[in-house]
Amino acid sequence: MTHEVVVLALDPVNGYDLAIPSQIFGSAGGDRYRVRVCGLDTSPVRVQSEYAIVPDFGAEVLAEADTVIVPGTQLAGPRQSGELPSRVAEAFATIPSSARIMSICTGAFVLAAAGLLDGRPATTHWAHAYTFRQLYPNVLLDENVLFVDDGEVLTSAGLGAGVDLCLHVVRRDHGAEVANRAARYCVVPPWREGGQSQFIDRHVPDGGTDGTAPTRAWALRHLDRPLDLATLARHARMSVRTFSRRFRAETGLSPGTWLVQQRVRHAMHLLESTDLAVDDVAGRAGLGTGASLRQHMRAAHGVSPLAYRRTFRAG
Structure with missing residues (x-):
């Protein structure tokens, strides 16, 4: 109807x-x-x-x-x-x-x-x-x-x-x-990373060409890898302290929080678009195990991976 x-x-x-x-x-x-x-x-x-x-x-x-x-x-x-x-x-x-x-x-x-x-x-x-x-x-x-x-x-x-x-x-x-x-x-993105905090005045990033956007884009292409704060800062050619400060200014989130969000979102995409087992989805999203994926999805969305797959693959 x-x-x-x-x-x-x-x-x-x-x-x-x-x-x-x-x-x-x-x-x-x-x-x-x-x-x-x-x-x-x-x-x-x-x-x-x-x-x-x-x-x-x-x-x-x-x-x-x-x-x-x-x-x-x-x-x-x-x-x-x-x-x-x-x-x-x-x-x-x-x-x-x-x-x-x-x-x-x-x-x-x-x-x-x-x-x-x-x-x-x-x-x-x-x-x-x-x-x-x-x-x-x-x-x-x-x-x-x-x-x-x-x-x-x-x-x-x-x-x-x-x-x-x-x-x-x-x-x-x-x-x-x-x-x-x-x-x-x-001609709009199906979802946007981060929250409204990235648009609040206090989070407007400084000018220049040395921001964290290139590193964020790189991280999204390599979510299956171990990506700790030192690795991200090294890719951006910044100290850990400077990278953390700039990252929060540009996204409104800490690097760790942002990375977990991206991993969960990638896992959700894989659940929607593939028949991979939950453990394989977790591995490709960089979340380690199916148990870790279940924990993160319940915390963020209140739903298990299999329940999410049943809901959105059905559509």
């Missing part, structure tokens, strides 16, 4: 965020998704970039949604006082209890004002994290990640992270092959 996605544009809406779901889900192919953009009614909705859009649908289509997405917005109540306007609350009340709820960027303020994020992990644009915490102290905010998947409630960081979240949902729904195909069509 076609999955009904409804994007709720709340005045004034972020135009970039608004365009993401239609493009990503529409690129999944076939009749997997139907995406409709609605307002509270069919009146023009102002966009932050000084123009307006006229939605074809009003809030009545929310009652038919399998997934509801709230793009970034400057709606005063959620952004300034922590209150949900009555018309928005009435619209939210029509959403089926079985529906998946998602936000992009500052759309998380709306979900929080509706009480949907209390006690849950969530994220939003890093630049608005302080204000978010002041308004919604009961939300477990993490501004260092690109998105948070908490089951049927999902939130993404700013702007481009909405692409990451929508691709993740396609991947969750239909597997890696469909998500990768959608990403290729949209």
Whole structure:
């Protein structure tokens, strides 16, 4: 059955965020998704970039949604006082209890004002994290990640992270092959390394040509090898101390944390795309043994390698 996605544009809406779901889900192919953009009614909705859009649908289509997405917005109540306007609350009340709820960027303020994020992990644009915490102290905010998947409630960081979240949902729904195909069509990466922390002001790297990017690229080609900090620093022709400092400045992560993430991601790719035994996958990803791979995947994603393979090879 076609999955009904409804994007709720709340005045004034972020135009970039608004365009993401239609493009990503529409690129999944076939009749997997139907995406409709609605307002509270069919009146023009102002966009932050000084123009307006006229939605074809009003809030009545929310009652038919399998997934509801709230793009970034400057709606005063959620952004300034922590209150949900009555018309928005009435619209939210029509959403089926079985529906998946998602936000992009500052759309998380709306979900929080509706009480949907209390006690849950969530994220939003890093630049608005302080204000978010002041308004919604009961939300477990993490501004260092690109998105948070908490089951049927999902939130993404700013702007481009909405692409990451929508691709993740396609991947969750239909597997890696469909998500990768959608990403290729949209000319975007199917996943991005690191988290939102790499884009926060304090993590902007220094200029110059002696950064760690070439070493990161080299490491990704040799994940099956032993890669300790000294080896990485030697490849970058830096001292261990300088390499560690520059690496964290450019990625927001320590070299060890980054390397484990890349090894796990490579293992997940092998689980999706090959029939290799779990021990062989672990070896090719540089994680040593199947037991080590199981430990890392449960810690990072809460799932075993075989369960992950069953889920994503099925798609």
